[in-house]
Amino acid sequence: xxxxxxxxxxxxxxxxxxxxxxxxxxxxxxxxxxxxxxxxxxxxxxxxxxxxxxxxxxxxxxxxxxxxxxxxxxxxxxxxxxxxxxxxxxxxxxxxxxxxxxxxxxxxxxxxxxxx
Amino acid sequence: xxxxxxxxxxxxxxxxxxxxxxxxxxxxxxxxxxxxxxxxxxxxxxxxxxxxxxxxxxxxxxxxxxxxxxxxxxxxxxxxxxxxxxxxxxxxxxxxxxxxxxxxxxxxxx
Numbered sequence: 001x002x003x004x005x006x007x008x009x010x011x012x013x014x015x016x017x018x019x020x021x022x023x024x025x026x027x028x029x030x031x032x033x034x035x036x037x038x039x040x041x042x043x044x045x046x047x048x049x050x051x052x053x054x055x056x057x058x059x060x061x062x063x064x065x066x067x068x069x070x071x072x073x074x075x076x077x078x079x080x081x082x083x084x085x086x087x088x089x090x091x092x093x094x095x096x097x098x099x100x101x102x103x104x105x106x107x108x109x110x111x112x113x114x115x116x
Numbered sequence: 117x118x119x120x121x122x123x124x125x126x127x128x129x130x131x132x133x134x135x136x137x138x139x140x141x142x143x144x145x146x147x148x149x150x151x152x153x154x155x156x157x158x159x160x161x162x163x164x165x166x167x168x169x170x171x172x173x174x175x176x177x178x179x180x181x182x183x184x185x186x187x188x189x190x191x192x193x194x195x196x197x198x199x200x201x202x203x204x205x206x207x208x209x210x211x212x213x214x215x216x217x218x219x220x221x222x223x224x225x226x
Contacts, residue, residue: 033213033214035214035216041218042202042216042217042218042219043202043204043214043216044216045213045214045215045216048213056213058213059213089157091159093159104149104161104164105149105161105214106161107151107158107159107160107161109157109158110157110158110159112157
């Protein structure tokens with residue numbers, strides 16, 4: 001059973017470009033979470049999704065950031081018109097059906113975004 | 117004041133020592149997680165606790181709900197335990213999210 005997969009592992013973008021980060025949850029997991037880790041800072045929650053639904057996006061910046069988890073395929077975190085301050089490690093985690101209040105989350109290896 | 121505070125900020129130990137890492141939080145929670153982040157950046161979930169104590173190998177995690185405090189203990193520490201240890205809490209509520217501490221950087225010297 002493969003773990004949570006994220007790609008790319010490293011992504012370099014110039015200011016103004018778009019960044020697309022992909023996350024494939026563990027098999028059988030229908031809950032996906034995205035977190036951001038800025039340099040020298042702790043992890044911060046961004047968004048929680050179930051298949052085809054955004055459950056909680058209270059941690060997402062109001063502009064330029066969006067996330068989806070379609071019925072088929074990976075979850076996508078999309079950052080439009082990237083700026084230098086978006087440079088960070090973006091982690092995805094998944095948990096199985098059953099809800100987030102009791103389930104352990106399994107983390108992917110992260111995508112390290114560098115904006116030049 | 118951050119909702120989750122970890123201490124000490126950095127910790128250096130000699131191989132074989134018993135290590136304790138602390139986490140205090142200020143909100144009511146439904147669960148507390150201990151995570152390990154290796155120098156390469158990958159994150160592993162070590163424990164999820166809502167009460168009492170859990171043990172896995174050389175790692176022991178305890179939580180005191182009344183005092184809003186948790187500890188992670190490492191017995192017979194080894195250089196491969198060198199990592200960042202992160203405490204995270206889940207507040208009460210059906211779809212509540214994790215709030216993370218800044219993490220403790222542990223270095224175990226051979």
